[in-house]
Amino acid sequence: MKNINLYYVRGGTSSGVVIQKKDLPKDKSSIENIARKIFGVPRTENQRNDETQIEGIGKGKSTSNKLFIIDINEEEKTVYSTFLQLENSSSKVSWDVNCGNMTTAIPLVLDDLGIIDKVSTDKKIKIYNTNTKKFIYCSLPKEEGVSKVCIIPGIHNSYPEVDIFFKNPEASLTSSLFPTGNKTDKIKDINVTCIDAVVPMVIIKSEDLGLSGKESKLDLYQKKEIISYIDEIRVLAGEKMGIKNKSGVKMTAIDLKKSITLPKVALISKGDDVSDISIIYLTPKEIHNSVAVSGGACLSYACYIEGNIASELYKGDSTRIKNFSGVSDFGVQKTPVGIELYTKRNAQIYMKGEFYLYDD
Template sequence: MTQTAIPFLFMRGGTSRGPYLNRADLPEDRDALAEVLTAMVGSGHPLNIDGIGGGAAVTTKVAMLSPSQDDQTDVDYFFAQVSVEDRQVDFRPTCGNILVGVGPAAIEMGLVPATGDLTEVRIRAVNTGARVTAQVRTEAGRVRYDGDVQIDGVPGTAAPVGLMFMDVTGGTTGAMFPTGNRIDVIDGIEVTCIDVAMPMVIARARDFGLTGQESAADLDANRAFYERMEPIRQEAGRLMGMGDVSQSVTPKFGLVAPPVNGGHVLTRYFMPKNCHPSLAVTGSQCLSACLLCPGTVAAGILAPPNHTPVQLRLEHPMGLLDVSMDIETDGENFAVRAAGLTRTARLLARGDVFIPGSVWSRS
């Protein structure tokens, strides 16, 4: 059997990992691209045994990089979420954790030159149109991965990657509150449908008979919760103008509750068929906006801020995630100007990943 070799970097970005590819090395046609990524990851088997996926949604993600078509940014970042088992590829969302590795990957690929001890990489998220500036530690023209920053959900420490997200409001739906309401009632449950960095449907944990303190494994074992949640998510997607979302991972679903471990809010984030083992970077911004905006399902958990940027700590199943939110608020008016986070990334491997020639041949 002939095989097709595709150059790749294998990287951890935040609490996710996957292949980082040059878009020029892949087919232009979207259907052909989906077949290539499905084969690469090994979707269709719970362990992704015939590919390089890791048998979980956070390890079947793909980043595709190219020189930016926007003169205000350096790199275009095109994201794909490949399913673990059902051979589906969703090109609609973006991923903030995988985005953490985009700056280092762009330097490794030669798309952006390293400059001094700190290299700034301006990124355009193709899927949503958001602009992100990444600050990457570099030394002697190369990415520096060693450092003393620790993030919950990843063992050890590494060099920090600073991220500043801009243009995060309404990237998918065109509005922060695409239904026109800050609270909607779906199947008897109050939800906030909100689009900041990631379109989400957010509800109170207590309204599902939960505390919010449940582990990711306990929530995944609670199939009655998913059977109640999924129809609400799908109806919310329709109300948000996203159409039939039954085969899409967006909008994501989130739960909020009062904090218990020193944070500002307790969160659980769903992908949506499983609970995220920690918390998505994009989801953290959306949850933070919901927490700070008056009149949402998260109202009352946090006292209204009297300054900006607001430093928030979000509790998730594996610890805490810090988010800096630059907001405008005046009574009922609310807007997000930017959001900042510090995460880490690491290059795990480089070389060629092989797919069957029957799936795609360059010729």
């Protein structure tokens, strides 16, 4: 029996663990095996899955099966983050995307370690995500040494606020902001926008699929033909976008079909009195309970730019996005060095300590 030091955390509406790189083995397969044990997902392709994840700390959905490996460089004042995504129904481990929600838990870990000031510049923490090769900046606002708190959609109580900024978010895993070369494409007779800002995403108007955009998650899961149709569009769109995996290799149709992370899908519709636009967010294998930070930031950028599916419904530099949990605010601003996308979340540390790894 072995054990490993970790933080069990929540960032936004996602939960999982943060582990320092120095506490992990160096080889990828060993890290993946540890991740499977921590979350209680199948160890092999042939192992029967247990959706309750009784053997680990996952909560039975993809938003609870997330792991960040962090490597802290005090001299560079940079935190290097690597994100792993798992799903409860298979042994797959994805290294291909970042998670904005979970990123917001990293400042709390640094604060608990007592080194937040050592890696901050002007009260902002610079995080380099190795999955997307992009810089993200976070701040943990404090008043007289005490963390400022806030409430966000999907989280019912107050926790430490974390502000998050995505610098130059274009082309995270493709060649450009609109990697197909168009702001609008027609795929399987449906108009879509393929955009890559923070994360590659396919934007579709709900009404073009015969949906109102007001359906519940249960309603949507019962519309199996439409969900299957959306997935076909997603795979074809992913091919046209030329999405690359973490190794820089373009993903094939088979890769995309199997992927538990790429590309995301946003079904959008008009907002209401308290929102600018509404989203149903597919991650892509599951329907999200709210909206991911990455997906919301991506949609807000689309709303900022003329001539695409999203800006036909709403155009502006700040966007109130309605989702299953409420309304989330995102913004776009120009800086001297490019575009910056921003939002705020709250985060919490559930506990820290040793997770026991029992040998097979």
